[in-house]
Amino acid sequence: xxxRAARDQKRLDSGAVTSPKDLENLQHEIASLAKRQGDLExxxxxxxxxxxxxQERAGELAGRVESVQAKAADATARRDAAVxxxxxxxxxxxxxxxxxxxxxxxxxxxxxxxxRVQQGGVGAARLHQRRCEGCRxxxxxxxxxxxxxxxxDEVLRCENCRRILVRTADSxx
Ligand SMILES: [Zn+2]
Numbered sequence: 001x002x003x004r005a006a007r008d009q010k011r012l013d014s015g016a017v018t019s020p021k022d023l024e025n026l027q028h029e030i031a032s033l034a035k036r037q038g039d040l041e042x043x044x045x046x047x048x049x050x051x052x053x054x055q056e057r058a059g060e061l062a063g064r065v066e067s068v069q070a071k072a073a074d075a076t077a078r079r080d081a082a083v084x085x086x087x088x089x090x091x092x093x094x095x096x097x098x099x100x101x102x103x104x105x106x107x108x109x110x111x112x113x114x115x116r117v118q119q120g121g122v123g124a125a126r127l128h129q130r131r132c133e134g135c136r137x138x139x140x141x142x143x144x145x146x147x148x149x150x151x152x153d154e155v156l157r158c159e160n161c162r163r164i165l166v167r168t169a170d171s172x173x
Contacts, residue, residue: 001033001036001037001040002037004033005030005033005034005037008026008029008030008033009030011026012026012027012030108155108164111123111155111164112124112164115162115163115164118162119134119161119162119163122134122163123163123164124163124164124165124166125158125161125163125164125165125166126165126166126168126171127139127147127156127165127166127167127168127171127172127173128168128170128171128172129170129171129172130144130171130172130173131172132158132160132161132163132165134158134161134163135158135160135161135163137158137160137161139158139159143159144172144173147165147167147171147173148173152167
């Protein structure tokens with residue numbers, strides 16, 4: 001379009017066009033080409049502005065993606081570390097349990113295993129301040145007296161939940 005306008009202008013300037021009507025047409029065409037060029041420049045400008053805004057937004061989004069990815073990587077690393085800790089804990093607890101189980105008489109271990117299955121994973125409970133820590137019920141005075149009278153190696157059971165009661169220094173006897 002610019003070339004055409006320049007060519008028209010050259011023709012106009014050369015003086016080759018002499019007819020008033022042709023001159024008028026030529027001038028009209030030059031003016032109309034100039035207007036169209038101005039309109040197109042506006043469009044180009046608008047497109048450039050929109051592209052700039054889009055690039056800015058894309059940059060923002062890329063930044064957010066990066067931040068979310070970093071958070072996800074951090075959470076994954078923490079989860080993996082927690083799983084490793086739990087695995088190690090499970091392994092050491094399993095070994096400890098094997099050692100303890102080996103020292104418990106077979107019939108008592110059998111009773112414990114039976115109760116453990118029946119009582120949601122807890123077969124024995126600590127007697128703490130006259131309270132069974134398995135079912136949280138406090139022993140009445142008769143039960144307390146029975147526990148007091150029992151030999152230290154006697155296997156005691158909670159009258160309420162039937163779990164094995166384990167006596168400690170804090171049993172409140
Ligand atoms: Zn109990």
